[in-house]
Amino acid sequence: MTAPALRRGLPRIPGGEPWPPEGVFTPPAAAEPVAATVASAIPQEAPAAPAVTTQEQSLRQGLPRVPGGEPWPPAAAVAIAAAPVTAATAAPEPAAAQPAEVKRDVTYTDVSLRRGLPRVPGGQPWPEITNAQVAQVVKSSVPVAPAAPAAAAPVATAVPTAAPAAAAPVAKPAKQPAQQAKQVKKEPAVEKPAWLGKAIAAGIGVLALLVVAVFAARGFMNNSDFTQRYTGVAPMPDNAPVGLPAWLGWSHFFNMFLMVMIIRTGLQIRGERKPPAFFTSKSGKKVSLTIWFHTSLDLLWLLNGAVFIVLLFATGQWMRIVPTSWEIFPNMASAAIQYLSLDWPAENGWIHYNALQQVAYFITVFIAAPLAAATGFRMSNWWPKKWTFFPVEIARKLHFPTMLYFVLFIIGHVFLVFATGVKKNLGHMFAASPDGGWLGIILFLVAVLVTVGAAFAAKPLVLAQIARPFGEVTNR
Known part of the structure; x- marks a missing residue:
């Protein structure tokens, strides 16, 4: 098999050489045998729907949103969904069993979102949802099966219910009509010209x-x-x-x-x-x-x-x-x-x-x-x-x-x-x-x-x- 030539682009630094360096790409030698082994091991029947599993992902907490409040977001971890393991992504089972990993149970708590003004005239307040679920770790569970090797680790994606809570912008609540009426600036009273008072005083003096x-x-x-x-x-x-x-x-x-x-x-x-x-x-x-x-x-x-x-x-x-x-x-x-x-x-x-x-x-x-x-x-x-x-x-x-x-x-x-x-x-x-x-x-x-x-x-x-x-x- 002939190694394909790489297409070179712009340099990474000013005045540097085009990237990547000149040469050809040589695929790994074990790529084809592994692909053949996997293909022979897959049954020819219709594939079943892959099961979605979740795992915990730690979050970095920042400053509180209100004075004297808790760090934001309220949870230190959220549950994320892992991509299903298929024939294309599966790796050969290792010869020796890996040590078991302890997994902790995760519960979801509803968190109220602050809603602001609508995005379009006549629309609903934004965001449209009023609650979002945030994952919280409550306790450790029993040992689970060994995890896949690091080389074949599944690609993680965020759980749809938890993503809006972490990424959605927090908007200020819509002002009530009474509050808006209080904050309406009063029109300044029409002030008389400064010279008018002086002219009146001068006229009285004369x-x-x-x-x-x-x-x-x-x-x-x-x-x-x-x-x-x-x-x-x-x-x-x-x-x-x-x-x-x-x-x-x-x-x-x-x-x-x-x-x-x-x-x-x-x-x-x-x-x-x-x-x-x-x-x-x-x-x-x-x-x-x-x-x-x-x-x-x-x-x-x-x-x-x-x-x-x-x-x-x-x-x-x-x-x-x-x-x-x-x-x-x-x-x-x-x-x-x-x-x-x-x-x-x-x-x-x-x-x-x-x-x-x-x-x-x-x-x-x-x-x-x-x-x-x-x-x-x-x-x-x-x-x-x-x-x-x-x-x-x-x-x-x-x-x-x-x-x-x-x-x-x-x-x-x-x-x-x-x-x-x-x-x-x-x-x-x-x-x-x-x-x-x-x-x-x-x-x-x-x-x-x-x-x-x-x-x-x-x-x-x-x-x-x-x-x-x-x-x-x-x-x-």
């Missing part, structure tokens, strides 16, 4: 200070003639004009419209994370559509301001808002005391403003407006890169506070217009009328409707149509 200031101002006016010597109106040049021209009313409307739109778009820029569209000018500079609209409004506002300044000095109206005497300071203090005492100074805006109004208009027109224009221009893409004398960081720190000043000025201005005679003041501002008829109120309401309508209409779809003649509008 209100208390105002009450104290009112009583202090009243006491000062009753015990001093300061407000009588300084009435709150600073002297103006003799040739100061009287009345308000019509162009001032139109300039006031455009200024109100543009300021509202500029503040709105400025706040949109600060809170904008993903612009709705982009605008690319014909020179190749690309910005968001919101920034383009904000810049366009700034240019219109600057144009309106330039016309206003020119007409202001051409008609002499500058004398109404530019201080020309050092007496402006005591009159400012007098006007402030009168406002605090709630005994407000007399209003006669058709002829002159009081000292506080005059200084507020001067700061707005000649300081705040140029500062807003300069810082906005520095932050835009149209600022020349070679101009390094004005850092952009400073512009950012000044631009937003300047906008806050305009917001506070508008709030105070509107409040005084309505609190000191709305019909008369709106007639002066919008109708250029000394007696302040209903025309001023009508024009004011029209201006408000136009401004609100423009604010609602300023959507990306509308702005894109307006911007396309001046450049390219894209989504990216």
Whole structure:
């Protein structure tokens, strides 16, 4: 008989030789005689069903499953089934009898299994069985027949009833609805923002200070003639004009419209994370559509301001808002005391403003407006890169506070217009009328409707149509 060649595989270690080593396999010489002897000894009748025998197998116990419990598994040994002895696996009987082996009796004990959640939706708890049998050794038995030689030892297989107990995973028991309800996390209560409490406390503090200031101002006016010597109106040049021209009313409307739109778009820029569209000018500079609209409004506002300044000095109206005497300071203090005492100074805006109004208009027109224009221009893409004398960081720190000043000025201005005679003041501002008829109120309401309508209409779809003649509008 020719020895078969072995098929070699991968090496057992990195960089080693293929396994097994090169060579041929030589079967044992006694394999064929033994097979022939066994074949001749087997009767030709139909084979009977082999009997299954069991034998004990020791188990290694581990840690307990619960605190203070017994080692797991509870039994130190289980019964296993031995494969039946057949002609193919039987070995020749030895000549001499082997010493007898003592076998111990084994009993099986039911052990309850902990069942957990089902494996599939709507299924039964897992595992499906609730009990398993575990083998336990109780006593030794009488001597038994000699065991087969080690060379022909039967192959052992685990008893089916004992295997699930040792191999099945122990799952946690399913939680009852009552337990689940107790463990449901409560939704955290909605907490108020931290700044809300601080804002309320600050408001109460400011209100208390105002009450104290009112009583202090009243006491000062009753015990001093300061407000009588300084009435709150600073002297103006003799040739100061009287009345308000019509162009001032139109300039006031455009200024109100543009300021509202500029503040709105400025706040949109600060809170904008993903612009709705982009605008690319014909020179190749690309910005968001919101920034383009904000810049366009700034240019219109600057144009309106330039016309206003020119007409202001051409008609002499500058004398109404530019201080020309050092007496402006005591009159400012007098006007402030009168406002605090709630005994407000007399209003006669058709002829002159009081000292506080005059200084507020001067700061707005000649300081705040140029500062807003300069810082906005520095932050835009149209600022020349070679101009390094004005850092952009400073512009950012000044631009937003300047906008806050305009917001506070508008709030105070509107409040005084309505609190000191709305019909008369709106007639002066919008109708250029000394007696302040209903025309001023009508024009004011029209201006408000136009401004609100423009604010609602300023959507990306509308702005894109307006911007396309001046450049390219894209989504990216």
